[in-house]
Amino acid sequence: MIEISHVNKWYSPTFQVLTDCTTSVTKGEVVVVCGPSGSGKSTLIKCVNALEPFQGGDISVDGTKVNDPKTNLPKLRSRVGMVFQHFELFPHLKIIENLCLAQQKVLGRSHDKAVAKGMQLLERVGLKEQAQKFPAQLSGGQQQRVAIARALAMDPIVMLFDEPTSALDPEMVSEVLDVMVDLAREGMTMMVVTHEMGFARKVANRVIFMDRGEIVEDAPKDDFFGKPRSDRAQKFLSKILSH
């Protein structure tokens, strides 16, 4: 579903942020990407839907090459759901309007169909009663669940998550992770940048560990947690699990 092949990226001529990154995510797979701050995790995931350009290598999603100038990027992005750390909801739109906008503008759905789909998804994430409110009237955890529902409203073939719980107060983390766990168990293809190792243990198929722009480990979950092969991954894991 996602093929990342020998990707190299520089933010400036002297700063290479990604070095020869190669991995893939098959249909229905849940891959967790972890690693120290600044290791390039967000950059890598943003390259997948071309939010960041890269200078070497190839990425394709469901057979469509992301870095081909002929690729229709809006169309590709409409199939790749992305959830960010800071929700990125439109503050001046009601929750249901946040869910309908792209459905109508990008997919051409009628208002009624978009609202029906939006309400169905709000119900799924436990927020049906909040449909007529504005984002600022919701807690961080609720806003993030809306952001997930908004991405799902586009019927994505894959979902990318960039540290979806790291801006949340601790008591709100589990309500967002629960939605993500359900999604994973329903078979959604997911690439998730997170430090939530409980989530990784529960639903990941594989764990990728990045350090200094390189993919240092790419292992089935049980191998990763059972016997990390590199000192760097071992050190990271010990640190994160001790928190």
Ligand SMILES: Nc1ncnc2c1ncn2[C@@H]1O[C@H](COP(=O)(O)OP(=O)(O)OP(=O)(O)O)[C@@H](O)[C@H]1O
């Ligand atoms: N637009 C940018 N221009 C220049 N440097 C950038 C840009 N975005 C990120 N960087 C740098 O690239 C490196 C990797 O950043 P990135 O956000 O991908 O790392 P990360 O592993 O996701 O980190 P974190 O866990 O802290 O979010 C960092 O050193 C960061 O400061």
